[in-house]
Amino acid sequence: MSTRASKRQKTEEKDAYHLIYWPGVPGRGEHIRLALEEAGAEYTDTAHQEDGMKTVTSLISDQNTGDSHNPPPLAPPALKHGEYIISQTPNILMYLGPQLGLVPDVSEDPVGIYHVNSLTLTALDGLSNEPHDVHHPIAVGEYYENQKDEAKKKAKDYRESRLPKFLAYFERVLSGDASKGGEYLYVNGVSFAFPKCVEKLKGSGKYDKVFKHYEMVKGRENIKSYLESDRRQEYSMGIYRHYPELDDE
Ligand SMILES: N[C@@H](CCC(=O)N[C@@H](CS)C(=O)NCC(=O)O)C(=O)O
Structure with a gap:
């Protein structure tokens, strides 16, 4: 060489x-x-x-x-x-x-990166960590089947209280001046895990900005071609699991 x-x-x-x-x-x-x-x-x-x-x-x-x-x-x-x-x-x-180049330049906006990080941490709390805890509410190392009763209780609370709370929060963020029509929000895994619940929340019209953004992010050129590529893996038994008994009826 x-x-x-x-x-x-x-x-x-x-x-x-x-x-x-x-x-x-x-x-x-x-x-x-x-x-x-x-x-x-x-x-x-x-x-x-x-x-x-x-x-x-x-x-x-x-x-x-x-x-x-x-x-x-x-x-x-x-x-x-x-x-x-x-x-x-x-x-x-x-x-x-x-x-x-996914956060504001520190010379133009010294706290921009921390604001983005706050939103990231909040999204990970409510749309990633909590959905995981729904199917493993007692012990991370135990089978779902051994904690199903607790998972059902947790799922009910997540669908009725926690998920709407986080969606309402992001709807507020997107309504605020600071988001400047912000572009980076993604709720795909939660839609896989709780399809009926997410459809119902979407249909309520209370979170239109959030769902509009979800569609917009999915349509971004690079994201769209990634989602269509074989680099994108299917959801199955990871953080986002679809157990029909944990979703809305
Ligand atoms: N807070 C960590 C959590 C990391 C985590 O829990 N990773 C999972 C996979 S998504 C894992 O393999 N955990 C093994 C363990 O916690 O024992 C993060 O956000 O990266």
Whole structure:
């Protein structure tokens, strides 16, 4: 290999993003994928690598103590970038935001990134973490079938109280001047898990701005082509699970 070619390869490797997440479900890895896809960034994804599962398990192995730059992550997703490994979904998004141009420039808006992060954290609370806890309300490591009665109670509260609360919040955000018609809101997983409930809430007309934004995000050029590509995985037994008994009748 010529010196120039090997230099280029090194530069590319240094700049490349590597997403490390469980193959087989979109999961929390999807929040990272959507940011990378929207920005048209080059990245590798363990979801599509033959030894992807091994990469994940060795990263979170209890034998892994990290290295001189990085503490070991507890759980995926993680992002490898150059010599750094960053974990925790919102933390990864905060790292990527300025690099991918997805947050306001700090010289123009010094708190913009923190506002985006507040919205991200709130969306992850109500539209990702809570839906997960609906099917695993007692023990993360136990089967759903062993906590079904509690899951039904939690699902009722989520459908009737929590999900409407978060949708109403984002409707308010989108009605406010600060959102400037904001463009980044995505409620796809919740629609998969609770299709009847989401249809009912949509039909109520109370969250029209939220659902309009959902359609708009799905239609963005890069997001649309990602969703149509084979990089997009199906929902199944990850965070977003569809158990008909946990949805509206
Ligand atoms: N707060 C973390 C949660 C990470 C997490 O729970 N990851 C899941 C997959 S989506 C996992 O593999 N957890 C294993 C565990 O918690 O033992 C984040 O947002 O990244």
